[in-house]
Amino acid sequence: MADEKKAEIAYKVMTAEQWNRLQTNGFFSGAPVDIHDGYIHLSTAEQLRGTVDKHFEGQVGLILLEVDLKAVGNHIRWEPSRGGALFPHLYGGLPMVAVGRHWALDSDRNGKVLLPKL
Template sequence: MTSPIYKILSLTDDAAFAAAPEAGYAGSSDDARDGYIHFSTREQLAGTLAAHYRGLDEVMLLTVVVEGLPSIALKWEESRGGQLFPHLYAVLPGRAVLCRDRLRRGTSGLFVLPWETH
C-alpha cells in the first residue's frame, strides 16, 4: 500500500463533503479555480496549513488512500518550492477517504496533526 495523501478542508467544505460522501467531493472554490483537487503528503502538510489556512482555527483533514483514486486522474506536479504535490483531476470518491480528523491549533499556534497526539 502506498502512503496516504491528505486533503485539508475548511469546516464549510467539510460539511459539503459529509453531506454526500457517496457522490464524491468536487473540491473547494480554490480547487475549482485551479481545475484539480489539491492534496499534500504527510511531509507537506505543515507547510500547506501555514501557507493557506492562516485565518482558521479549525479545519478537517481527510486521509485518502491513493489506491482508491482513479490512477489516470492523479498527477504529481511541481508546486511550492519545486516539490511534487498530488493533484486529482476528478471528483474525490468518498470510498477513498480512510478517515476525517478535526484539526485545531495548539498552544504554539500551529495545527496539531493526528499523529502528534498519540
C-alpha cells in the same frame, strides 16, 4: 519521503462545511481554489506542515482527511509546486470511498494549526 510518487496516502485539509457536504453528497468537487486551479490540492505527510502553515494558519473548524490514492487511480498527477516538490493533484472529484481517517484540527493560541500524529 525521498520520492513522493511512492506515496499511497495523501491528505486534504478542508472546512467543516466542506466535510459535511462530502459526507452528505458522497463526493467533493473542490474548494474554491481547487475549482479555480482545475484540480484538488493534496499533500503528502511530509508536505502537510508547509501546506497548513502557508494556507490555513489562523483558520478554525478545519478537518484533515486521509485520501487513499489507489482509490482515485489515474486521476492523480504528481506535479511540481511549492519549491519544485512534486505534489499529488487530483483531477476530478474526491469520492467519499477514497477517504480513510479524518481528524478535526485544533490550533494553538498563536493560530498555528496542530496536526495529528500520522
